[in-house]
Amino acid sequence: MMDPGGARRHIACIMALRTKPEDWISVTDAGIHCRPGNFYIDPARPAERAVITHGHGDHARPGNTDVIATPDTIAIMQARYGEDAGRRFQPLAYGETIELGDARLWLAPAGHVLGSAQVVLEYAGQRIVVSGDYKRRRDPTCPPFEPVPCDVFVTEATFGLPVFRHPEDGEEIGRLLASIAAFPERAHLVGVYALGKCQRVIRLLREAGYDRPIYLHGALAALCDLYGRLGVELGPLRAAGEADKDELRGALVLAPPGALRDRWSRRLPEPVTAMASGWMRVRQRARQRGVELPLVLSDHADWDELTQTISDVAAPELWVTHGREDALVHWAQQKGYRARALALVGREEEAE
């Protein structure tokens, strides 16, 4: 009796014994490359075939030929890059599997921003998960991270030091609302990254009962519109540039971090400068930015989430891509994992 399934499993088993993960996944200057599928994940320069984890600029770059990503990530790339977003798109829903060459690929939610995904790769009976950027706590703008058991887990480590423990979102939003109530004559200017952080902060405020219009710097408008079209309800939004100074007293204004201390902000009435970022946990970082109200709100896993995730996916081997990889590698080795740092170029230290 033939048992093709059994035979396949048998062959896979033999291949797995012979094949090392490094044999089919490599890290090059251009990014993480999957040899049997001949594609790059989040390539640093234009590639023939690119799998994109999420829409942030240091992961999703313009100019790729074939782009594979979740439908939301593709929409975000098209909104940001227009014609340059890519030549052909293959939308892949979470959990939907495709074969690329000899490799199988599917995407799992990463909980980082709308559309963000982990890339699950299977070849020769092995499974490697490339996390992209992720977090574990609830985010009202995207589905939660799903741990996928695997042989090699490739993780980020943006906040890979035990000093980074993000507080509950509710506490931080509560502090912002308390400050708005305490200074009704001043505007509150909150620095947020345009993709993800901006919309999450708005959603968290809405959930906390803040139903007044929220004013936006022009650079934030397009992605907020897109989130709205993709089903993330953000409530009343206004262009800060069209409001006069008196209208902005007591108002909440969101702007990209670069605009916080720049000429743009001079139009605001005595602004209380806030910043929503995991870096705000460290005083000196907040003070360098001239922030008066630091809000520790991050779209990246904090130390506890990173270590929890490593335990959850139970991969015997851990590759750490970017961030404070030394500390996470050390921790993992102490716990008995095989762990090493990948020297991945092109990731922005500040971005989150």
Add this chain to the structure above:
Amino acid sequence: MTPFAELLDGLVYTPSRNGKLRLMGRYFTTVPDPDRGWGLAALTGGLSLASAKPAMLRALAAERTDPVLFALSYDYVGDLAETCALIWPGDGPRQAPRLSEVVDALGLAARDRVPELLAGWLDGMTAGERWALLKLVTGGLRVGVSARLAKTALAEAFDTPLDEIEEVWHGLKPPYGRLFDWLDGRESKPDVSGLPTFRPFMLAHPLEDDVRLDLGAYQVEWKWDGIRVQLASVGGERRLYSRSGDDISATFPDVVEAAAFEGVLDGELLVRAPDGAPAPFNALQQRLNRKTVGRKMLDQHPAFVCAYDILFDGGEDLRALPLSSRRDRLEDFVARTGSERLTLSELVSVDEWEHLARLRAGTRALGIEGLMLKRRDSAYLGGRSKGPWYKWKRDPLTADVVLMYAQRGHGKRSSYYSDYTFGAWRDESLVPVGKAYFGFTDEELRELDRWVRNHTTNRFGPVREVDKDLVLEVAFDSIHPSPRHKSGVAMRFPRIKRIRWDKPAREADRLEALERMIPAQASIA
């Protein structure tokens, strides 16, 4: 501990003076006794809980964390107390102690019990509370609040004149129960007679350029180039206070020991040059801001007080008397109790304004800051009331320098490049000689900001390096040798006088020209 931690957090992040005053005012009016008194003591430097050394914090953290992870974290954070506060697991049930509990327990605890106490508290605290506790026990809050600003906050919060608070301040002790009883209106003002407390200084207004005073009504004195002090010796206790009301007795034991009298004097603190004459300010500066002072320093820079005025003679309060009477009492007082540590400020005798102007023009050569004109009939009133006293300072020095770097300002100025580092030529290159952030109008600030943005050649965080093309005329009170600066010179009170849009950078001053402005007898310790 929770309200105190919230206060410190607010102070760290609030750049504006008014914002800080408001935060402190809220703390003083809402937090119960004795916690608010301990908080006040911590802010004014009167709480010495320095019970934990850095090594103790490291050891504590090492028990709870992996040493490699701690080292990497400390590298990143850069501040030991903050690293410990952030890395501490802190997963116990929330129950931060009150500030007064912390102070009491640490006051009673034997040194070897301190780590255990701290660990217990840290377990029940938030990261912000842990940071506040660790700052408190390692000493040095560094939240941008001077003792005087904290007292100002008290004055505003309780609608009480700052002078009155300063007057009772040094007669009271933490946790300041008597002070708050009085401020809350439950008790009368604390009686500090018989104590060597600080009495508010009478201050002078700058004399405007075209004003001529009736010299017959004024007493004229030199304005010496030291620091204004109050020397109080009451009931056998002696104190030396600075202009801001800080007790600087420990820094100047030579002056304090020599104050063998009963009374309170107002004068200028100076040090003597080897020839016995008052030394330039730079020499005094060697002795300022030291907690303790060594023998060598005392010998090299002996300090003395040049007395301007007398507030108390024995227990007798002379402040309501006219200056002319006080002057008689002062001359008599110094004749009785004076020494090489206590001299009398000589009067300048002039009857014509032109003569006075000539004397003023000669002050720089004498190492004197200018002239003082005080109405002979003036009572000694704390604060700066306009009319009775004027200061007529020597003209500042000026130099044409080249803008080298610009840095963003703080608070309202945070979107402007408003802090300017400028240099003078040495050979073919520029060396920084000073930094200024005032002296210009709002319109000039906008122009400078625009110029900086359009001429940036390099960025270092908040600092921009600019084209070496813009000449600034800076004014400064004096210039001194300084081994800490690359140029070897340091300016006092530099400010931007004019922007020389017209002047080519290569025609700006050379370092040698600045060096020639250093007072002749200036020497570095």
